[in-house]
Amino acid sequence: MIGPLSALIKTTGFVHLTPGMIFMWIIGLVLIYLAIKKEYEPLLLLPIGFGILLANLPLSGLMTPEHGLLWKFYEYGIHWEIIPPIIFLGIGAFTDFGPLLANPRLIFLGAGAQAGVYVTFFAAHAMGFNIMEAATIGIIGGADGPTTIFLASKLAPQLLGACAVAAYSYMAMVPIIQPPIMRLMTTQAERKIRMKKGRKISKREKLLFPIVSTFLIILLVPASAPLIAMLMLGNLFREAGVVERLKNAAQNELMNIVTIFLGLPIGATMNAQVFLQPKVLFIFGLGLMAFMVSTAFGILLAKTMNLFSSNKINPLLGAAGVSAVPMAARVVHKVGTEADKQNYLLMYAMGPNVAGVIGTVIAAGIFVTLLTP
Amino acid sequence: MSAGFVFIGGISGVFFGMTLIYLSIKITAVISDRFPERPKETLS
Numbered sequence: 001m002i003g004p005l006s007a008l009i010k011t012t013g014f015v016h017l018t019p020g021m022i023f024m025w026i027i028g029l030v031l032i033y034l035a036i037k038k039e040y041e042p043l044l045l046l047p048i049g050f051g052i053l054l055a056n057l058p059l060s061g062l063m064t065p066e067h068g069l070l071w072k073f074y075e076y077g078i079h080w081e082i083i084p085p086i087i088f089l090g091i092g093a094f095t096d097f098g099p100l101l102a103n104p105r106l107i108f109l110g111a112g113a114q115a116g117v118y119v120t121f122f123a124a125h126a127m128g129f130n131i132m133e134a135a136t137i138g139i140i141g142g143a144d145g146p147t148t149i150f151l152a153s154k155l156a157p158q159l160l161g162a163c164a165v166a167a168y169s170y171m172a173m174v175p176i177i178q179p180p181i182m183r184l185m186t187t188q189a190e191r192k193i194r195m196k197k198g199r200k201i202s203k204r205e206k207l208l209f210p211i212v213s214t215f216l217i218i219l220l221v222p223a224s225a226p227l228i229a230m231l232m233l234g235n236l237f238r239e240a241g242v243v244e245r246l247k248n249a250a251q252n253e254l255m256n257i258v259t260i261f262l263g264l265p266i267g268a269t270m271n272a273q274v275f276l277q278p279k280v281l282f283i284f285g286l287g288l289m290a291f292m293v294s295t296a297f298g299i300l301l302a303k304t305m306n307l308f309s310s311n312k313i314n315p316l317l318g319a320a321g322v323s324a325v326p327m328a329a330r331v332v333h334k335v336g337t338e339a340d341k342q343n344y345l346l347m348y349a350m351g352p353n354v355a356g357v358i359g360t361v362i363a364a365g366i367f368v369t370l371l372t373p
Numbered sequence: 374m375s376a377g378f379v380f381i382g383g384i385s386g387v388f389f390g391m392t393l394i395y396l397s398i399k400i401t402a403v404i405s406d407r408f409p410e411r412p413k414e415t416l417s
Contacts, residue, residue, distance in 0.1 A: 104398040111391040118383050125376040134376065202405050205398075212397045220390050355391070362390040366383045370374055 016058035020272030027275075028052030028267065031165070040172035044145065044263045048165060051267020063268050074265035079157070083262045084150040085230040090255030091146070091357065092234025093247050095325070097209050099351040102198025105305070106317060106348070110355025112301030113321025114363045116141035116294025121367075124286050129279070132156045135367040137283055140167045141290025142360030143174070144323035149266065150227060151364045155371060161270035162280045166287035174327045175334075177288070178295050178319050182335050185299045186315050191339035193314040195348045203239070210235040217362060223372075224365025231361070294322045298352070320349040323356040 009015060031049030035042035054062050054070065062070040077083040100107060121138030125131055132155040139151045140163055148167040152160040170177065182191075210232035218225045237247040298318030306312050316336050320328045329349035336345040 101398055101402075104395050104402070107391050107395050107398070108388070111388050114387045115384065118380050121383070122376055122380050131374065131376060131379065135379070199402065202410055204410055205401050205405050208401050209398065212401065213394050216393045216397055217390060220393060221386065358394065359387055359391060362387050363383060366386045367379070370379050370382060 011059075013058040013060070018058075018272060020276050021056040021058065024052055024056040024270065024272045024275060027270075028056070031267075034169075034172075038172075041145075041168045043259050044168045044266075045165075045172070047260055047263025048161075048168070048267035051264040052161075052270050053267075054264075055268040055271045063271070070265050070268040073261050074269065077258075077261050078149060078153050078160070078265060081150065081153065081226055083258045084146040084153075085226045086254060086258045087146040087262065088227050088361075089230040089234040089250045090258075091325070092210070092231040092236075093238050093250035095231075095235055095238070095354050095357070096350070097235065097354055098201050098206060099198070099347050100354050101201045101205055101209060103195075103348065103351050106313070106351035107355040107358075108305065109298050109302055109313075109318045109321040109352035110357075110359040111321070112318060113294040113298035113352070113356050114142060114359045115297035116290045116292070116322070117360070117363050119293045119297075120286050120290035123289065124282075127282060127286075129282075132371055133159055135371055136163055137286050138290060139163075139360065139364055139367065140170065140283075140287035141294045142323055142356070142363060143167065143171050143291060143294065143328065144357060144360040145171065146262075147227060147323075147360045147364045149262070151367060154368055157269075158274060159283065161266055161275060162283045163287070164266045165270070166284050170287055170291050171324045171327065174291075174322070174324045175331050177291050178322075178328065178331050179335050181292055181295045182299065182316055182319050182332075185296060186303075188339055190303070190315050191336060192343060193312050194340075194343055195314055195317075195345065196311055198348075203241075206239045207236070210239065213358070217358070217365075221362055221365035221369060223368035224361050227361045227364070228358070231357070291322065295319045298322065314343075314345060314348070316345065317349050317352050320351075320353040321356045321359070323353070323360050325353050325357060326350065328356070329353040 028049045031045045034040040035045040062068045117138045121134045124134035124137040136152045136156040152163045214232040217228045298321035302313045302315040302318035316332045320332045332349040333346035
């Protein structure tokens, strides 16, 4: 009687539990808590948190290669590079490039904020991460979740979970991370600078932008094609004005469906064996550094541009160069209004904010080009 | 590929890419201003 009972017990997951798994449950539950209670990027952190719980239930087989349900989501959705580009289709359908077209010089702030990506890449490599892992950690500074996932799946899949969670967590914490840096690096007078209204943008310009920029970016960095092509296709849906159904599908149904299939397998990559390593702590530390350096360099670039122009830019706009759309732009507006209640910076901040998305995609494409054989 | 090369190549690549987009926006703006869109004719 005892023999069969013992065999039966061994088929349950209870006897295969490890302290590491239980610790990962706590991490998963914390993410679920942050998503529900604090509303920190709930669309991603909720399924990621649940995915972590699932990945750390012994014998479930959900991540067993070839057979596991979540493994299939991961393999065919992320490893095959399908889901991040579809997310970009939705982002493109949401994005209004009008503020950028009205003030095109603000595009350089989106480039300046990528400095954090490369400084962190260099720091991570100096700390002992291999060059592929260092690039994946650096891209967290772009504050763009889908691009981080895209690059991690190509260069360092073993870091995918940690980098994705770091990117989305810090994106949610932009209102906490950025303001002290913004206040530290600008004077009260600089924060009061009022932006001059940009030129009026015609519908034709808005239509031409996604087409022309697709050509230019893909010709320059072919490896960025999957992301930039879908981003600009989504934007073309938006601006064309004749495919409302496609635009709505990209913005809503499609985006929502792929978000489910993105978060769950990312969480499922975070089993205790992979995640509970000292280097994960370094990834979170470096990710935070990437965000801070990106913010600082964006502001510094805006201040540098002001040295050469009579038409001054409010340097706070530089902080919006990190992608985190539209959170970073909202933070700029909030810090700006603290100095001058009548200074409405939100519309202007959206320019560098959407430029940051393009800049991060270019940065990721360059990493792929330079680091893959 | 050395980290230094990736660092320099990456930053300059991003700025070069953004400069290309900036120029394309400016050129499109000049063309748009020179050849403004005609308002659609309406039936009266």
